[in-house]
Amino acid sequence: MMKLVVCIKQVPMVSELPWDPATGTLKRDLAEGMMNPACRSAMEAALRIKEAQGGEITAVTMGPPMAEEVLREAIALGADRGILITDRRMAGADTSVTSYTLARAIQRSCAGFDLILCGFSTSDSETAQVGPQLAEELDVPGVAYVDEITLCGRTVQVQRLADNFLETLETELPALLTVTTGARAPRHVPLGGLQEAFSRAQIETIDVETLGIDPARVGARASATKILSVASPTAGKKNIVLTGTPKRIVEQLFERFDDKIGGAIGRDLKADTKKAS
Amino acid sequence: MSMKKRAIWVFGDYRNYFQNRVTLQLLSRARDLARKIDGEVCAVVFGHWTEKWVDDALSQNPTFCGVVGEYIAHGADKVYLTDHPRLASYSMETYTLLMERLAKQERPEIILIGATTFGREFAPRVAKRLGTGLTADCIGLDINEEGLLVQSAPSFGGNLVAQIVTPERRPQMATVRPGTFQEIPHDPLRTGKVVEIPLPEDLPADRVRLIRVEHRLPRGQKIENATVVVCGGRGMGSKKKFMKLFELAALLGGEVGATRPVVYADWADHDALVGQAGKHIKPQILFSFGISGAVQHTAAFNDAKFIIAVNKNPNATMMKRADVAIVADASQLCNALIQELKRCIR
Numbered sequence: 205m206m207k208l209v210v211c212i213k214q215v216p217m218v219s220e221l222p223w224d225p226a227t228g229t230l231k232r233d234l235a236e237g238m239m240n241p242a243c244r245s246a247m248e249a250a251l252r253i254k255e256a257q258g259g260e261i262t263a264v265t266m267g268p269p270m271a272e273e274v275l276r277e278a279i280a281l282g283a284d285r286g287i288l289i290t291d292r293r294m295a296g297a298d299t300s301v302t303s304y305t306l307a308r309a310i311q312r313s314c315a316g317f318d319l320i321l322c323g324f325s326t327s328d329s330e331t332a333q334v335g336p337q338l339a340e341e342l343d344v345p346g347v348a349y350v351d352e353i354t355l356c357g358r359t360v361q362v363q364r365l366a367d368n369f370l371e372t373l374e375t376e377l378p379a380l381l382t383v384t385t386g387a388r389a390p391r392h393v394p395l396g397g398l399q400e401a402f403s404r405a406q407i408e409t410i411d412v413e414t415l416g417i418d419p420a421r422v423g424a425r426a427s428a429t430k431i432l433s434v435a436s437p438t439a440g441k442k443n444i445v446l447t448g449t450p451k452r453i454v455e456q457l458f459e460r461f462d463d464k465i466g467g468a469i470g471r472d473l474k475a476d477t478k479k480a481s
Numbered sequence: 482m483s484m485k486k487r488a489i490w491v492f493g494d495y496r497n498y499f500q501n502r503v504t505l506q507l508l509s510r511a512r513d514l515a516r517k518i519d520g521e522v523c524a525v526v527f528g529h530w531t532e533k534w535v536d537d538a539l540s541q542n543p544t545f546c547g548v549v550g551e552y553i554a555h556g557a558d559k560v561y562l563t564d565h566p567r568l569a570s571y572s573m574e575t576y577t578l579l580m581e582r583l584a585k586q587e588r589p590e591i592i593l594i595g596a597t598t599f600g601r602e603f604a605p606r607v608a609k610r611l612g613t614g615l616t617a618d619c620i621g622l623d624i625n626e627e628g629l630l631v632q633s634a635p636s637f638g639g640n641l642v643a644q645i646v647t648p649e650r651r652p653q654m655a656t657v658r659p660g661t662f663q664e665i666p667h668d669p670l671r672t673g674k675v676v677e678i679p680l681p682e683d684l685p686a687d688r689v690r691l692i693r694v695e696h697r698l699p700r701g702q703k704i705e706n707a708t709v710v711v712c713g714g715r716g717m718g719s720k721k722k723f724m725k726l727f728e729l730a731a732l733l734g735g736e737v738g739a740t741r742p743v744v745y746a747d748w749a750d751h752d753a754l755v756g757q758a759g760k761h762i763k764p765q766i767l768f769s770f771g772i773s774g775a776v777q778h779t780a781a782f783n784d785a786k787f788i789i790a791v792n793k794n795p796n797a798t799m800m801k802r803a804d805v806a807i808v809a810d811a812s813q814l815c816n817a818l819i820q821e822l823k824r825c826i827r
Binding site: 334346373435 | 573709800821
């Protein structure tokens with residue numbers, strides 16, 4: 205039986221978010237959570253494999269205790285069980301540390317997995333790094349940004365569009381794929397399933413001790429990258445107002461912002477203006 | 482023995498060369514950064530007959546000497562080159578291994594990789610093997626007073642920008658969004674050193690096999706990647722007046738975007754829709770004509786660097802979001818801009 209693992213992340217639903225300016229991290233407890241869209245797509249891919257040839261789906265997430273909600277959602281969609289990796293000491297992990305922690309949990313709770321599916325990127329931090337780094341940690345072949353997946357025995361064939369190259373790639377299981385959102389529309393959560401998922405779901409909770417790993421290797425402390433500050437890029441806008449006749453405005457625009465406009469269109473407008481006049 | 486210079490590496494991502502300028506843009510920025518840490522700029526190229534990649538297109542150009550020469554002409558002091566038939570097409574596992582070994586041997590201070598689809602999968606793998614940090618899709622790079630690489634990374638669709646450093650581990654690594662920096666002009670007289678690195682004999686076979694590959698030439702540029710976007714809304718007045726935006730966009734080398742009402746009115750195709758239900762854009766310059774600025778629209782260009790908005794109503798949301806707010810009739814201003822651009826771009 206095919207053992208499928210889907211890595212999912214709970215992301216904040218709103219784009220206006222409460223940040224802690226002192227630490228540069230998100231006050232996640234104040235934000236309403238949802239399943240990351242690309243993770244929904246990964247979940248859909250797993251469900252289609254399960255429907256076509258049978259199998260068992262384990263949904264795995266790492267986050268604060270409230271991240272359990274997305275596991276229940278995954279179970280409502282058709283996952284067989286959920287694994288919640290949660291530990292205060294794991295907070296603030298960068299992608300490398302996150303992939304390390306995920307890998308240890310998968311090795312412990314999903315030993316003998318055949319295929320790991322991840323969303324290609326998350327809507328909050330948008331790094332797209334955890335999938336490829338998880339493949340490295342687990343030392344399995346991996347392909348990112350996958351659109352189509354075809355399984356044939358122990359061989360998985362995938363198609364992806366990478367930098368204008370439409371590639372068809374093949375590898376043997378066990379493997380890891382990160383999937384895009386475009387290729388398959390995720391299904392809606394069935395209402396009955398949701399009730400079931402909240403009343404009788406099988407969810408295993410894992411912390412640093414359960415994993416038997418060194419606490420110094422998880423969380424912000426273990427991360428190589430440090431956030432210095434977080435700012436809104438729109439905050440510093442000057443908002444200059446120009447009025448007058450269209451001709452006069454355009455002249456002002458070229459006088460004052462020739463570097464901006466010229467830079468973007470790859471021309472030296474000052475020189476061009478001189479040449480023309 | 483002299484102290485080895487601190488090195489800033491740029492991964493030579495030459496696939497789609499000409500359209501894909503990110504390697505040249507990074508070489509340019511690497512030069513600025515190198516001055517601040519008294520370092521040297523190196524390009525790292527894996528491929529086969531890498532000389533040939535630009536051969537045909539540049540055959541008119543007597544200064545041509547392939548990708549390696551291009552990188553030197555655009556700012557590299559040194560190029561590490563592994564040229565072998567096994568590297569004829571991009572391969573994730575092999576490239577990762579080559580980069581890992583070379584970096585462990587040469588110990589660069591910084592590695593910069595273009596945020597192409599390949600780069601964004603390649604970089605995290607390399608970072609993992611080197612046990613270092615990596616910042617994704619940066620829109621700014623600088624050196625701070627401690628000599629650390631400060632990496633500006635957008636998150637939440639560009640609503641926030643985080644400044645990130647890698648204080649201890651080396652190299653400091655970042656992927657960088659194409660279009661963030663401007664390349665320095667091709668200088669055929671620049672010289673550089675080419676260091677040939679042989680393919681390791683113990684190189685394992687890739688576990689992921691390339692079965693087929695088809696080069697899809699993009700139909701024009703995509704609005705998502707355009708450096709200049711000219712967006713129009715209902716305030717343009719009519720379909721005929723809206724069409725003028727295409728002329729303006731062509732003069733600016735940009736693409737035309739539209740709001741939902743405009744798409745519904747059939748002034749523009751659905752492909753041009755900029756909004757939560759359409760395309761997200763990240764241009765260097767966004768021109769916005771006759772758009773009031775509903776949130777479904779404004780959420781789609783949080784990453785736009787510089788916004789010029791034109792609207793009769795100075796209090797429109799779009800005008801508040803702009804760097805330059807022009808109070809005028811959108812169509813008239815569009816025509817005036819076209820005239821001025823035609824005058825100065827001959």
